[in-house]
Each structure stands twice: as C-alpha cells, then as structure tokens.
Amino acid sequence: MKKEYLKIDKVVGPLIQVSEVDDVFYGESVDILDISSGKIKKGKVIKIEAENVVIQVFQNTTGLAAGNSIIKFTGESFKLPMSLDLQGRIFNGIGEPIDNGSAIFSAIEANINGRPINPMSREYPRNYIQTGISSIDTLATLIRGQKLPIFSGNGLPHNELAAQIVRQAQLGDNTGEEFGVVFAAIGVKHDDEKFFRKSFSEANIMDHVVMFVNYADDPIAERITTPRCALTAAEYLAFEKNMHILVVMTDMTSYCEALREISSAREEVPSRKGYPGYMYSDLASLYERAGMLKNSSGSITFLPILTMPNDDITHPIPDLTGYITEGQIVLGRDLFQQSIYPPVSILPSLSRLMKDGIGEGFTREDHAEVTNQLFASYSKVQEVRDLSQIIGEEELSPTDKKYMAFGRAFEATFLNQGFDESRSIIESLDLGWRLLAILPLTELDRLSPENIEKYFSKES
Amino acid sequence: MAEQNINRETGIIYAINGPVIKGKKMSSFKMREMVTVGAKQLIGEVIVLEGDIGTIQVYEETEGLKAGEVIISTGQPLSLKLGPGLLKNMFDGIQRPLQKIQELSPIFIPEGIGLLSIDEKKRWDTTITVKPGDILSAGSIFGLVQETEVIENRLLVPPNVSGTIVEIVENGCYTIDDVLVKIRDEKDAIHELKMAQVWPVRTPRPNAWRGETLVPLVTGQRVIDIFFPIAKGGTAAIPGGFGTGKTMTQHQLAKWSDADIIVYIGCGERGNEMTEVIEDFPKLIDPQSGKSIMERTVLIANTSNMPVAAREASIYTGVTIAEYYRDMGYAVALMADSTSRWAEALREISGRLEEMPAEEGYPAYLPSRIAEFYERAGSVETLGGGEGSITIIGAVSPAGGDFSEPVTENTKRFVNVFLALDKSLAYARHYPAINWLESYSGYIKILTDWYEDNVAEDCIDLRNKMLELLFQENKLLEMVMLVGEDVLPDDQRWILEIAKIIKVGYLQQNAYNKEDTYVPLKKQYAMLKAIEYLYEKGREGLKLGIPTSQLKNADIFSEFIKMKYTVPNDDLSGIDRLKEEIDSFYETLFERYTN
Numbered sequence A: 001m002k003k004e005y006l007k008i009d010k011v012v013g014p015l016i017q018v019s020e021v022d023d024v025f026y027g028e029s030v031d032i033l034d035i036s037s038g039k040i041k042k043g044k045v046i047k048i049e050a051e052n053v054v055i056q057v058f059q060n061t062t063g064l065a066a067g068n069s070i071i072k073f074t075g076e077s078f079k080l081p082m083s084l085d086l087q088g089r090i091f092n093g094i095g096e097p098i099d100n101g102s103a104i105f106s107a108i109e110a111n112i113n114g115r116p117i118n119p120m121s122r123e124y125p126r127n128y129i130q131t132g133i134s135s136i137d138t139l140a141t142l143i144r145g146q147k148l149p150i151f152s153g154n155g156l157p158h159n160e161l162a163a164q165i166v167r168q169a170q171l172g173d174n175t176g177e178e179f180g181v182v183f184a185a186i187g188v189k190h191d192d193e194k195f196f197r198k199s200f201s202e203a204n205i206m207d208h209v210v211m212f213v214n215y216a217d218d219p220i221a222e223r224i225t226t227p228r229c230a231l232t233a234a235e236y237l238a239f240e241k242n243m244h245i246l247v248v249m250t251d252m253t254s255y256c257e258a259l260r261e262i263s264s265a266r267e268e269v270p271s272r273k274g275y276p277g278y279m280y281s282d283l284a285s286l287y288e289r290a291g292m293l294k295n296s297s298g299s300i301t302f303l304p305i306l307t308m309p310n311d312d313i314t315h316p317i318p319d320l321t322g323y324i325t326e327g328q329i330v331l332g333r334d335l336f337q338q339s340i341y342p343p344v345s346i347l348p349s350l351s352r353l354m355k356d357g358i359g360e361g362f363t364r365e366d367h368a369e370v371t372n373q374l375f376a377s378y379s380k381v382q383e384v385r386d387l388s389q390i391i392g393e394e395e396l397s398p399t400d401k402k403y404m405a406f407g408r409a410f411e412a413t414f415l416n417q418g419f420d421e422s423r424s425i426i427e428s429l430d431l432g433w434r435l436l437a438i439l440p441l442t443e444l445d446r447l448s449p450e451n452i453e454k455y456f457s458k459e460s
Numbered sequence B: 001m002a003e004q005n006i007n008r009e010t011g012i013i014y015a016i017n018g019p020v021i022k023g024k025k026m027s028s029f030k031m032r033e034m035v036t037v038g039a040k041q042l043i044g045e046v047i048v049l050e051g052d053i054g055t056i057q058v059y060e061e062t063e064g065l066k067a068g069e070v071i072i073s074t075g076q077p078l079s080l081k082l083g084p085g086l087l088k089n090m091f092d093g094i095q096r097p098l099q100k101i102q103e104l105s106p107i108f109i110p111e112g113i114g115l116l117s118i119d120e121k122k123r124w125d126t127t128i129t130v131k132p133g134d135i136l137s138a139g140s141i142f143g144l145v146q147e148t149e150v151i152e153n154r155l156l157v158p159p160n161v162s163g164t165i166v167e168i169v170e171n172g173c174y175t176i177d178d179v180l181v182k183i184r185d186e187k188d189a190i191h192e193l194k195m196a197q198v199w200p201v202r203t204p205r206p207n208a209w210r211g212e213t214l215v216p217l218v219t220g221q222r223v224i225d226i227f228f229p230i231a232k233g234g235t236a237a238i239p240g241g242f243g244t245g246k247t248m249t250q251h252q253l254a255k256w257s258d259a260d261i262i263v264y265i266g267c268g269e270r271g272n273e274m275t276e277v278i279e280d281f282p283k284l285i286d287p288q289s290g291k292s293i294m295e296r297t298v299l300i301a302n303t304s305n306m307p308v309a310a311r312e313a314s315i316y317t318g319v320t321i322a323e324y325y326r327d328m329g330y331a332v333a334l335m336a337d338s339t340s341r342w343a344e345a346l347r348e349i350s351g352r353l354e355e356m357p358a359e360e361g362y363p364a365y366l367p368s369r370i371a372e373f374y375e376r377a378g379s380v381e382t383l384g385g386g387e388g389s390i391t392i393i394g395a396v397s398p399a400g401g402d403f404s405e406p407v408t409e410n411t412k413r414f415v416n417v418f419l420a421l422d423k424s425l426a427y428a429r430h431y432p433a434i435n436w437l438e439s440y441s442g443y444i445k446i447l448t449d450w451y452e453d454n455v456a457e458d459c460i461d462l463r464n465k466m467l468e469l470l471f472q473e474n475k476l477l478e479m480v481m482l483v484g485e486d487v488l489p490d491d492q493r494w495i496l497e498i499a500k501i502i503k504v505g506y507l508q509q510n511a512y513n514k515e516d517t518y519v520p521l522k523k524q525y526a527m528l529k530a531i532e533y534l535y536e537k538g539r540e541g542l543k544l545g546i547p548t549s550q551l552k553n554a555d556i557f558s559e560f561i562k563m564k565y566t567v568p569n570d571d572l573s574g575i576d577r578l579k580e581e582i583d584s585f586y587e588t589l590f591e592r593y594t595n
C-alpha cells in the first residue's frame, strides 16, 4: 500500500514540492487529489533530494495548496494502455479520452517515455512516399520512416500543407498494408484542431486516426506529455501491429516553450534564449522515435510542424530540430505573399534520406539530376534577382534575363499548385524538364548527356 | 587485474536529478571510480567527492531509482577492455557491444544490462612471437592474432609492465582472457599477459616520443587533399550548421582515407546514420586493401536519444581505442560526429552539478577539455619502438550556424585544419560545401615535400595559384554584384569563367557518384593541371586581343565540368585528349586573330 501525503511545501508554476517522503522512485507517476474540486491531477517525480521530492504536475496547479490536496504516489511510471482501439479516438495530453468514449482497457501498458532504439535494430528507410506535391516529391522527397519537419511561420499555411500530405500520401502500398495517422496537437487553437479533424473526416480516414489534443488554453505542463503519449501509441501501432503510421505533430514551438517555462520554474541555468541546455536531448528523445525496424514491417513517419519565431531559422527551436531530424521543409513568407501555395522555400529545404529512395527502380533515373539542376538554377535565380535590384532587369545579360524568366515560371507552375491537386512524381519531373528548357543548355551543368538526350530535346 | 578480491564499498543514494545522483556514506570511494547504482546496477562514475557525499554521473536511464538504494564501488576507474574483437563492431559510449545488447533486447536499449564488452568466449588463432628467457618491455609485441581480414592485432605488453619471460603457451586458439605469457619483473613479481588489457578511458596511453609525420591523410576528396590537406597525426575540425554536410564529409573520410584503422564516433547524432554505416560499410571496398572497409573500422554510437552521460564518455572511449591500435604501430584516423554534442553533455552535467557557468552555460573547463581531447592526436614512437599515429577529425555543430559560439571558437584554437562548411553553398547544392575562402590547413608547409615527391613537383604551387584565382574571383564577384558582369575587362571575365570550372568541375565532388566519390591523387592533380592549362591558353588569347566570349568554347567547358565523371580514375588518357582538343581549338582561333 503506497503512502498518501497531505502536505505540500511549495507550489512554483507547474511544480510542487513535498517533504518527508520515502520510497518513491525517480519518474514515478503521482495522483494529486484536489479536495475542493474533487478532481485528480496527474504528475511525475522529477527530482529527489533525500526526503524532499519535486513533482511536475501535468494539469493546472492553481488551487493546489497545503491542506487541500492528497498526494498519492502510484508506484508506477507514467504508462498508457495500448490497443488497436486507440484508433478513431481522441485523448487529451495525458492520454485521457475527451470524446465521451469509454476508457481504453488493455493488458498492454507502455511507458510514455519509450526507450532508445538500438541502432543495430533499425532498418535504414528507403521507400519513398508520393505526396502529390511537386516541390516535396521532386526536391525533398519524403521517405517512409523519415522524420521530416515543416518549418513554418505564424499565419503560413502549414496546417493546409500537412493536411494535404495526409490526404494525398500513399502510405500503404498495394499489398494491403495497413496505415494510420497519429495526430498530436500541442498548445493549438481550437480552430486548428477542428481544421485537422475536419480534413481527416473529409478524407474518410477518421477510423485510422488517433488524436492527442492539448489546446492553447490547456495546462502548459501537459504539453510535455502530449507528444510522448502520441509517439507511444505510434510505436505500438507501427512496431507491434506492423502498421505504417504517419505522425503529425503541431506545434513543436509550443512544446519547447513549455519546456522553457518548466526549466525556469526549476531555476535551471538557461542556454540560448532561455531554453534549457538539454533541449537538444529532449527533442531527440521525441524525434528519434521515428523510423523502421528490422523485425517489424511497420514504420513511423514523423511530420512535426513548428512555427519559427520571427521566421528566424537560427532560433533554437528550428535550429535544434534541424540538427536532429532528417531534413526539413521550409515555408517562406515571401512566396506566401505572392500567393504561391504551398510556399515551399526550396533552397533551405532538404530531405536527407531521399538519396536512397529515388532514381531508377524507385522514381525515375533522371530524378537526382533534375533535383540538383533545379536547385542549382534556382539558387542562381536568387543571385540574378539581387543583381537586377541594383542595375535593373533591362540591364541584365541575355542569359540572366532567362534566369529571371525561369524563376518566375518555376514559382508559378512548379511550386504553385492547388490544395486538392495531386501530381504524380513523373508529372513533376516532366514539369521540371519543361522549366529547365527555358535556360540555355550550356547553363545546365548538372545534367548528363544521356538524360538530356532522353528528356530535354523531347520537351523543348 | 585482481578483480575478485576487492573490498566493495557501499553508499546510499539520497538525491536523483536526471543522469546525476548523489550518495551518502561514500567517504571511502575514489574520485573517477566506476560504481553500480541501485537495484538494477546501473553503471556510473564518481565525478565529485566531498566528505561523505559523492556525486555520480549515471550512464543509463535513471527512471526507477529510489533514494535509499545502494551504490557499490568497483575499485576501478571507468575502463575499457582492449583486445581483438573491437574491429567490425559497434559499441555504446562505454564500450558495450550493441549487437550483444540487441540479442538481449531486440528493439530498445534497456537499462541494467551490466558491463559487457568485447566477446570473451570467442577463440582467436594466436601466434606467440617470443620465447622463455626473452626480456619484454612495456609496449613490446609478444604475439599476433589476425583480428580481421586486413588487420593483424599485435598483442602488446601493457604500458606499466615489463620483465623476463618465464612461461609461454603453444600457438593455438585462445580467448581474450586466457593467460598466454608469464613474465617476472625486477621485483620478482609474476605478471600474466593476456590478449586483452584493461585501460582507464580518461588516461592517455603513454608513448615513447611524440614526433611529427610529414605524410598526408589521403582522403580522395579533392578539396581536402589538394586545397586543405590533413597530416597523419594531425587535427581537423569540420564546423557547419545543420544540413551543410558534416556527417557526409565524416562518412567520406571514414570510407576512403588511407588510414589503417578508422574509429568512428557517432556522438549524439542520428540513429539512422549509424544504421547506414552498419549497412553500407561492409559493401564498400577499400582501394588500398581491396577488402571491405568494415574490416578496419570500429564504431562507437551514442545516438542523440541515448543517455547523455555516456555521450560525455563516448569521446574518451573512442580515443582510447584509437590509442590501443596506434600502439600496435598503426595509423589511426578518428572521426567524432559531433563534438558539440559532447560539449553539450558536459554542459548538462555541469548544470546539474550547479557549477558556475562560463559562456552560454558551458562550464569554464570547456576549453581545457577540448584541448585535452585533440592533444591525444599525434604521431608517436610507440613504447615498443614502432611508429603509430592518430588523426582526429571532429565535426562541430554551432548553434544557429554561427561560428562565434564557444565550442567552435575553442576548437579552432586547438586544431590545425579548419574545414568551414557554408550554408549558402549547401543551399546551392555545392557539395562538399567547404568554403574555400574561410577554410585553412596549417599543414601545407610540412607536407610540401611529400606532395612534390609523390604527386608532382609543382603540385603545391599549382594549388596556391588556383586558390589565388578563387580569391580574385571573390573580389570580382563583389564588383559584379554592384555593376553587372558586362563592364568587367576581358581578362577579369576570363578569371570568372575559369573559377566557375574550378568550383563546379573540381571543388564540387559528388559522394553519390561511383567515379567521383573517391578520386586518387594522380587524377586530382591531373584535373587541376588541365584547368590551369586551359586558363593559360586563354590568357595567351587575351594577349592577342581575343574577347572572352570567343575564348570560351561551350563544348570544351562542358567537358571540363564533366571530366570528373567521364575520365575513369584508373585511366587518365581522357585528360590528355582534352588537352589536345584545347590545343587544336585555340590553334585555329589564334590563327584567325594573328592573320
């Protein structure tokens, strides 16, 4: 029988301190009964110093005070029941149902923190997923089992893009493999959550979606558990049930802000911009849960979304994310202002895993070259645009003028596409060749004679 | 090592804060001693001792620990078991084999698996090379084991032992813990020599003498070998923001450089990158040995989601293993990707110890730790009288890609080659994105003789000339950005044209292309020499008053840009043909202008 404690020494933000405690373990899950409201709040032991224990409470701590609460150590770590019945359900950030459905019962319970995957157990991801979006499929190809975040900014259409990817991505292949979506909303507006729910039901996949939702007005500390609950569900479905799971998570910025707030309540030494020094490891403990395994046919493909504060890619949140994830899709405000959708800023975008998933036998033999050439040419467009700012477009050399034309056409027809428009990878590559034909052949130094012979002459 | 009869001390856990715990009743523990913590016997190391209280960093997940559980001493500092069985394997930050761990737990890494190390059961075919009566000094060789197809493990007398042989075993198959040779020292004490020896990770292994090699680490990467070479026994840093190519460059070096042994430390980086190495390396053939490159490789993995204290240790584990092979007389190259994650691990532990932070939360001892690490590189005369070296190449991941942060700045102080990766080059897919204006090698001078003797008499002069051209181009481009290219005089426009060939045709090197991923020095030189040839031809033309537009022949330029793919590594006749084409084109052109 675990002991119960009545005395809280101190409440600091989401943390409470309790003294004269014995026999609790680090990471132990705690139930806190608020006597006045009769509600049970959940928490976790995050520091032990002799008989003094610091508990991080995942719900609001207002109202908690000495004398009006009962603290019960559960003797367990924070676990969630796992079952196929998770699908089609909606939970809050600590895994409690909020859809009026019944509780999940299962003999299988999993610690939400997970454990590091042994690199020997991983299978290197190699199969591409067609999203139907030219910029992504051609230039930053998504691979099954990849963690590929969307770096966005406030007001940019990242939700639309994520929803479009979920709708159009062909996750399962023809062999009848099962797919599912795990969606985690962290500190999001009710509208955003509704948007996703609506787009899942319009795509008729609600039965395959598990949702964990922490709204903007929900407790900060619950943001720490929301992604962990979601990834625990994803691991179960992917690695135990062999499903192909796409995890969409928004907004990682709210997650990191919660981390900072708790760190400052703990009076820890901050590193850049007040974020804790361990934020890299902490984010890695989430992102690294994506992937594929040798002894399971399932996969976790992970699409976290984050909004870059002030659109600054060097801000610690996108910076540390980019250091962990396998590339990034960056949205640009300038493109958005020109009404280009999706406003994918291709130069800073990258898919680190595409190299093994494209080309002959996967997409088409010219894919790598077209990608390289589009990147090289479009980066030249940026230089030419800078120059034309200074000397005027009329003064540009004939070749540079062609770059200007290429840049405009590329943005208007290749980047730009409809919310519901799904292009095959072959269509996208062909479109790439047509656009490159705007430039003189001598400028196309990334293309091999064989591919030029085969694809260029035909198009131009 | 007399492990059995140690008096095991016990302390009591009283505080737990992430990977850092505190214990009471620890006055008889020793600083830097390895301990086991709690009922699960997690592995830890004492990092602070103050009276009765000890602070321990724990190399495994601490969730589940309770105050009141015991801490047990091992009587030894955190040590490695060094012996055959390291090569071709992957270990965690404290040398536990990940393959073995996978057999115990198929997917995830559990805690409390105890101290595992290299395989103790495997029997190795052993040749004893000494006889009774021989005198063995520290570091001398007493036997040989073919550890892999390409590497012979030379069994060494440990650094602190010497004496006269009193007993040996017959040649045959033995495990790493079998006694092979017994020697009697000056004080009449008997020492047992085994295949494996135990060495504390934080103590550099001694050597007889530190020298200087005058030989480059040949990497097959043009921008490195020709422009910014690394000496064997030297130090290099590869700083760059995310996605600029640190890991790719490190992988390329691990795959292709002409070291005997590669120690690759994945320090706080992606799990999939280590998986990729495990999958790819066995399939790649080393141009020197003709065998798989895995045969000479040791991997250390502490991925970003593995315990942070073991990340701090992984760097030392790697470099100690490197020293072990160096002491056998091998040229070892060590890659650490990324040293910033190690520095951050130091910062995290320091923060939990509530030490006074210096810059950006890093502890004040960060510079000295970085210096100590890179100081373990070098060319040495080994205790046994052989020659060995360790080259250290560390990736650095600056926050925000800004090189003025503490880890980059302090690393720069202690390394001699700086390969600065550049975001804008990476954005334009110019790979490797090594910025030729910011990078440098401090080894050009000492390596000049080697290049002159082994590559070409004018190799370094040619390098300097071409680098100078790139510097000029940079200045000219600044001008172009103000006024456009048209106003430049022809000789300057010719420089721009040639610089473009150097950048696209030479500096860019595609790691994914079979021909281009590794290029022998001969071809590296021949390519650059051909570019110079074209440059000089053009200058002759300029003297005749021929405009750049006429000098630039689209076909020839396109062939120059593609010669890295079209000229096979083992048949450079294509480059000669290219020169002939240049000759005939310019001959006709010049004739038109002179007549």
Ligand SMILES: Nc1ncnc2c1ncn2[C@@H]1O[C@H](COP(=O)(O)OP(=O)(O)O)[C@@H](O)[C@H]1O
Residues within 6 Å of the ligand: A350, A351, A352, A353, A355, B240, B241, B242, B243, B244, B245, B246, B247, B248, B249, B431, B432, B433, B509, B510, B511, B512
């Ligand atoms: N030499 C190269 N050849 C081809 N592609 C490269 C090269 N170097 C880098 N890249 C590309 O850049 C991407 C990022 O490189 P990586 O080494 O993973 O960066 P970092 O470790 O600095 O984050 C790779 O996935 C690859 O697509």
Ligand SMILES: [Mg+2]
Residues within 6 Å of the ligand: B246, B247, B248, B269, B337
């Ligand atoms: Mg990397």
